[in-house]
Amino acid sequence: MAKGRKLVFPWCASPSEKYADSVIFGVASERGSRAPRKGSSGGPRAARAAAEKFDLVKRGKSSSIMYTGSASGSLNCYDAGDIQKVKIEAFARRQVLNKRVIGCVGGDHSITYDILKGVDSCVGAWSFVYIDAHPDCIGSAGRYYGSVVHDILALKNVKPKSSLMIGVRAIEEEEKKGIEKAGIKFIGMDRIIEEGIVAVSKYARSMITNNVYVSVDLDSVDPAFAPGVSTPVPGGLTAREILYIASTIGKSVNLGFDVMELNPKYDAGGMTAHLASLIMMNMACAARKRRQPGP
Numbered sequence: 001m002a003k004g005r006k007l008v009f010p011w012c013a014s015p016s017e018k019y020a021d022s023v024i025f026g027v028a029s030e031r032g033s034r035a036p037r038k039g040s041s042g043g044p045r046a047a048r049a050a051a052e053k054f055d056l057v058k059r060g061k062s063s064s065i066m067y068t069g070s071a072s073g074s075l076n077c078y079d080a081g082d083i084q085k086v087k088i089e090a091f092a093r094r095q096v097l098n099k100r101v102i103g104c105v106g107g108d109h110s111i112t113y114d115i116l117k118g119v120d121s122c123v124g125a126w127s128f129v130y131i132d133a134h135p136d137c138i139g140s141a142g143r144y145y146g147s148v149v150h151d152i153l154a155l156k157n158v159k160p161k162s163s164l165m166i167g168v169r170a171i172e173e174e175e176k177k178g179i180e181k182a183g184i185k186f187i188g189m190d191r192i193i194e195e196g197i198v199a200v201s202k203y204a205r206s207m208i209t210n211n212v213y214v215s216v217d218l219d220s221v222d223p224a225f226a227p228g229v230s231t232p233v234p235g236g237l238t239a240r241e242i243l244y245i246a247s248t249i250g251k252s253v254n255l256g257f258d259v260m261e262l263n264p265k266y267d268a269g270g271m272t273a274h275l276a277s278l279i280m281m282n283m284a285c286a287a288r289k290r291r292q293p294g295p
């Protein structure tokens with residue numbers, strides 16, 4: 001990175017927020033984490049650095065970006081840098097009101113609640129897709145990265161019956177009851193193995209028709225592909241499955257998405273950080289834009 005230049009995702013080609021149809025931001029906080037493995041506050045910086053290292057090709061004085069299959073330079077995203085946790089709710093609200101799709105990289109998963117509080121304040125009915133090894137549905141231990149879905153369910157306009165969980169494989173009894181009571185559709189790893197990722201993505205898209213937000217915890221991915229997380233659980237999605245989900249279920253996204261729990265301290269050569277950037281690029285590319293680009 002050139003000295004003095006801000007580190008941004010190289011695929012965020014829009015020079016300003018004003019004319020962008022999507023706004024990408026980081027939240028370098030792990031205040032909501034209770035994991036013994038610290039380090040997720042380094043996620044946003046690591047994801048941008050990996051994107052620059054792996055997807056920005058320098059040739060002499062010029063440089064070129066390796067885009068995901070269908071993007072090819074057409075992505076109209078602006079990278080707003082990192083936002084403080086206390087300012088997320090207002091930031092998310094402003095972007096959604098301005099019809100921009102939001103994309104966040106964390107940071108611990110509790111950040112998702114702050115984003116969705118902002119979303120909920122200005123959107124009528126909306127549903128979510130929660131992709132995580134854990135359901136984050138604990139209601140008996142305060143507000144933290146393990147209570148995100150429990151907290152989301154208390155928001156005013158969320159529609160749990162058209163919302164889904166994908167990739168869950170470490171679940172507590174309390175959480176099981178919470179999910180069943182709320183009526184959230186549940187796609188565990190067994191179903192993904194039995195039916196395959198194509199059928200599962202199709203089913204997911206048929207369930208979520210209105211306003212959609214997708215939250216990805218990188219621990220949904222198998223630690224073999226994503227070692228850089230705080231709470232790894234074996235038996236997860238492959239890298240290509242999560243990227244497929246991003247570019248298919250991503251087509252239903254019109255509000256925003258996030259990729260959380262990137263922990264560079266446990267990463268292997270930046271592979272999890274790079275995957276985080278690619279998931280975001282695929283989502284940003286696929287998303288249903290609500291705003292016309294340009295002045």
Ligand SMILES: [Mn+2]
Pocket residue numbers: 109132134136145217261
């Ligand atoms: Mn989580």
